[in-house]
Amino acid sequence: MKTLRIAMLGMVDGNGHPYSWSAIINGDYDEEAMRECPYPAIYDYLSAEPRRNLGIPGAEVTHIWTDDPENARRVARASRIPHVADRPEEVVDAVDAVIVSTDKGDEHVWRCRPFIEAGLPVFVDKPLTDNERDLRTFIQWHSEGRRFLSTSALRYAKEFEPHRNDIESLVGRPRFFCVTTGKSWERYGIHALEAVYPVVGPGFLSARNTGDEARNVVHLKHAAGIDVVVVATADMYGGFGSLLGAGTAGSTFARFEDTFYAFKTQLEAFFEFLRTGAPRVPFSETVELMKIVIAGIRSREEGGREVLLDEILAE
Numbered sequence: 001m002k003t004l005r006i007a008m009l010g011m012v013d014g015n016g017h018p019y020s021w022s023a024i025i026n027g028d029y030d031e032e033a034m035r036e037c038p039y040p041a042i043y044d045y046l047s048a049e050p051r052r053n054l055g056i057p058g059a060e061v062t063h064i065w066t067d068d069p070e071n072a073r074r075v076a077r078a079s080r081i082p083h084v085a086d087r088p089e090e091v092v093d094a095v096d097a098v099i100v101s102t103d104k105g106d107e108h109v110w111r112c113r114p115f116i117e118a119g120l121p122v123f124v125d126k127p128l129t130d131n132e133r134d135l136r137t138f139i140q141w142h143s144e145g146r147r148f149l150s151t152s153a154l155r156y157a158k159e160f161e162p163h164r165n166d167i168e169s170l171v172g173r174p175r176f177f178c179v180t181t182g183k184s185w186e187r188y189g190i191h192a193l194e195a196v197y198p199v200v201g202p203g204f205l206s207a208r209n210t211g212d213e214a215r216n217v218v219h220l221k222h223a224a225g226i227d228v229v230v231v232a233t234a235d236m237y238g239g240f241g242s243l244l245g246a247g248t249a250g251s252t253f254a255r256f257e258d259t260f261y262a263f264k265t266q267l268e269a270f271f272e273f274l275r276t277g278a279p280r281v282p283f284s285e286t287v288e289l290m291k292i293v294i295a296g297i298r299s300r301e302e303g304g305r306e307v308l309l310d311e312i313l314a315e
Contacts, residue, residue: 004059004274007091008081010102010111011066014183016042017101017125018066022079024264027055033078045260056264059271061099063091089114097121097274103187105130105293108150109137116146123270124150127190127293128286132312135290139313142283149273151281152194154241156265159254163199163245172249174200177228180239185209185216185232185296188240192230193289195243195256200226202288207295208306218296230296 006025008018016039023029023046034043046054065085066072072084085091088111091098098115100108105127115122128150129135141148154160167174177200179192203223211217211231220228233239241256256262273279288309295307 001058004097004271005062005095006059007063007065007085007088007095007098008061008075009065009088009091009098009100011068011071011075012102012104012107014187015101015103015125017103018064018071018075019078020046020263021099021101021267022061022064022075022081024054024260025056025059025061025267026080027051029054029079030077033074036074037078041259049260053260053264056268056271058275063095065091092118092120095120097123097270099123099125099270101125103127105186106134109134112148116141116148119146121147121274122149123267124148126150126152126194127187128290130186130290130293130297132294135287135294136313139287147273147277149270149279149281150286151266151269152191153259153262153266154191154256155194155198155281156269157195157241157256157262158258158265159241159256160195160199160243163243163252163254167199167245168247170250170252171245171247174224174226174245174247176226176246178231178244179228180231180233180236180242182237182240183232183234184213185218185230185300186293189216189218189230189232189293189296190289191241192232193292195241196228196230197285197289199245200224200228202285204228204288204292204309206306206308207292207299208304209296209300210304211300213300216296216300218299220292 020042063083064081065088181188181192205221209218214234216232218230245252291309291312299307
């Protein structure tokens with residue numbers, strides 16, 4: 001099996017994925033350098049795993065580029081990446097695929113464009129986008145057969161597997177879910193959405209955000225008669241990935257805890273996509289999720305108006 005050469009590209013404030021994802025893929029890391037990673041939680045969950053659990057067979061991060069060149073050098077040392085690029089476009093002829101490891105959706109079109117247009121497959125950190133204009137661009141790329149994938153790690157969280165597999169055995173017919181997260185709706189709302197979306201499936205109708213930029217409270221209506229409330233509060237770090245569900249016969253609660261498992265499974269899904277061409281997540285689901293993100297922003301900006309998902313991309 002050919003080893004897939006991967007470029008890890010981009011690094012923004014509050015997001016240390018180049019460190020962790022590269023170490024998970026490459027199967028090793030420099031102990032001292034990883035301790036110096038500015039995100040202590042990364043070293044904590046990597047060091048808690050036996051080294052034999054690291055590594056994805058048939059894949060290697062061979063190139064790194066970050067917005068600040070010094071960060072690239074630090075990540076390369078920590079995650080044992082042999083090549084540091086001066087410009088992201090340099091990697092086009094040197095790798096088989098790229099990972100855009102930034103979580104600001106309004107930047108993803110320009111970050112992805114050189115590689116999409118060069119025909120390279122791309123994994124895009126969540127959310128794919130947070131605005132209509134760029135969503136149209138990704139839809140156009142998909143219609144042209146361009147290969148890219150974007151998901152949240154919480155879609156793969158093992159803590160939510162019982163909910164994804166058979167929610168009715170836990171609650172009967174589901175009627176309500178509440179999911180919480182810290183940070184912003186724009187960057188972290190998608191984590192909460194992808195925790196619950198595989199449980200209820202497609203069919204969301206509207207979003208109403210009655211909060212503000214620091215405290216988003218988003219009520220979503222689903223065609224199956226299910227209400228979902230997502231709360232994304234800037235400093236509510238203790239609520240990240242908490243899922244409450246209730247239905248006609250019971251209730252359930254689960255909390256996301258195993259970051260390593262979710263990240264590794266997410267990355268494995270990307271490499272499966274590269275080898276088979278078949279994504280685990282249909283693009284139609286990604287489009288619906290982005291519509292929810294966009295509708296939540298629009299509702300907040302319009303004073304809490306209920307925004308129908310059919311309004312997004314309507315013109």
